[in-house]
Amino acid sequence: MTVHLVAFLRARLDEDEQTARAAQPAPWVRHDHVAGVHANDATDERPYGSAVADCRRVPGGYGVTNAEHIVRHQPARVLADVAARRAVLDLYEEPEASDALPDSVNRFTSSIQRHVIGEVLPHLALPYADHPDYREEWRP
Numbered sequence: 001m002t003v004h005l006v007a008f009l010r011a012r013l014d015e016d017e018q019t020a021r022a023a024q025p026a027p028w029v030r031h032d033h034v035a036g037v038h039a040n041d042a043t044d045e046r047p048y049g050s051a052v053a054d055c056r057r058v059p060g061g062y063g064v065t066n067a068e069h070i071v072r073h074q075p076a077r078v079l080a081d082v083a084a085r086r087a088v089l090d091l092y093e094e095p096e097a098s099d100a101l102p103d104s105v106n107r108f109t110s111s112i113q114r115h116v117i118g119e120v121l122p123h124l125a126l127p128y129a130d131h132p133d134y135r136e137e138w139r140p
Contacts, residue, residue, distance in 0.1 A: 005121050005138050006089055012128045013082045013089075020078040028052050028074040035063035037070045085124060092117040 026039035031048055035056045038049035053070050055063040095110035122140040129139070 001137065002092075002118055002121065004135070005125060006092065008128070008131075008133055008135075008138075009085070009089060009121065009125055011133070012125075012131065013085055016078055017082045020075040020082070023075045024050065024052055025075055026050070027076065028071050030064075030067045030071045035067055037067050088117060088120065088124065092121065 024039050026041050026049075028037050029040050029049065030037055034048060035058070036048075036054045037052040038046075039052055040049055042049040053067065055067040055070075057063070058066050092114055095113040097106040097110060101109075122138045125134065125138050126140070128134055
């Protein structure tokens with residue numbers, strides 16, 4: 001089960017990375033008086049910067065809060081999150097070992113590390129529960 005879960009997570013992280021890299025890379029900002037998101041690349045012609053998302057027509061007064069949410073999840077943050085989650089998967093697939101310790105100790109600590117991280121993996125998959133490849137058996 002865990003092999004499939006790790007593969008599922010790696011595929012979702014690859015998709016997240018591709019989407020983030022395809023987006024406008026400049027840091028995104030939301031100006032206090034604008035219900036939208038702009039790249040932090042202002043010029044005389046574009047005093048707010050390049051438009052990233054226009055939230056002015058969002059019903060129910062959610063334009064500003066939607067813009068704030070978009071800014072918080074800009075590409076740089078998504079890429080950092082992807083890198084952190086991949087590091088967890090790497091620790092699961094190749095637990096740390098020390099040349100200074102006997103193999104028996106390394107095997108023991110590796111099995112503990114894999115067990116603990118294996119308990120975390122279903123939680124990392126929860127944000128992707130709406131994906132068609134998600135398996136209910138992974139739900140924590």
